[in-house]
Amino acid sequence: MNKVIILLIVVITVIGSIYIGTDYFTIRPSLQEKTVDFVTLPPGFKIALFAENLGGSVISTPGPNPGARFMEFKNYTVFVAIPGEGIIVTLEDKDKDSVPEIRKVFLAKLTRPHNIAFYKDWVYIAEEDKIVRVQDADGDNIAEVSTLEKVIDLPSGSHWTRTIRIFDDALYVSTGSTCNVCHEKDLRRATIQKCSLDGKQCVIF
Numbered sequence: 001m002n003k004v005i006i007l008l009i010v011v012i013t014v015i016g017s018i019y020i021g022t023d024y025f026t027i028r029p030s031l032q033e034k035t036v037d038f039v040t041l042p043p044g045f046k047i048a049l050f051a052e053n054l055g056g057s058v059i060s061t062p063g064p065n066p067g068a069r070f071m072e073f074k075n076y077t078v079f080v081a082i083p084g085e086g087i088i089v090t091l092e093d094k095d096k097d098s099v100p101e102i103r104k105v106f107l108a109k110l111t112r113p114h115n116i117a118f119y120k121d122w123v124y125i126a127e128e129d130k131i132v133r134v135q136d137a138d139g140d141n142i143a144e145v146s147t148l149e150k151v152i153d154l155p156s157g158s159h160w161t162r163t164i165r166i167f168d169d170a171l172y173v174s175t176g177s178t179c180n181v182c183h184e185k186d187l188r189r190a191t192i193q194k195c196s197l198d199g200k201q202c203v204i205f
Helices: 002-024
Strands: 071-074 077-082 087-092 102-107 115-119 122-126 130-135 144-153 162-167 170-175 191-195 202-204
Touching: 071 115, 077 115, 077 122, 115 162, 122 162, 144 170, 144 191
Parallel strands: none
Antiparallel strands: 071 077, 077 087, 087 102, 115 122, 122 130, 130 144, 162 170, 170 191, 191 202
């Protein structure tokens, strides 16, 4: 009798583990054959692999994947935030054939960079704990580290993704909550802030 009970407990545990594991982890599609034929498109559209090996992992858990996140496009170059590696990379397509010829590290040693925005000579970058801006004076798609400025301090941890947009000469910053249902002690949490471009004046938008 005891053996039957133990066996039932083992079976239930195994089935439960499989169910939870399948629900919690997601296997991403493999692109080893350089094909994206599994994507169905409307007539007249086509899709092709533009870049690969940009961080991330085959197994995904709930929440943001540490691989490529937000992208921005400027002067036939795609800027990509890769939070898991703490870098912004640039993919240059100067001959406009939709295949990047050169990959560079625009800026490194960042704290989970998530989003990028351009304004005049500045590239704004949303990190987990702050917003920074930097310039690329010679246009070589590598940031001039000497121009790096911290614009805004942000709370870190929990929902760590930070999204920024610049509109009508104002910087909009979203900051995630610390949990799914709670009263936030930091009033910047679970909000969008509207800030001056130098970060000196911010209000909850």
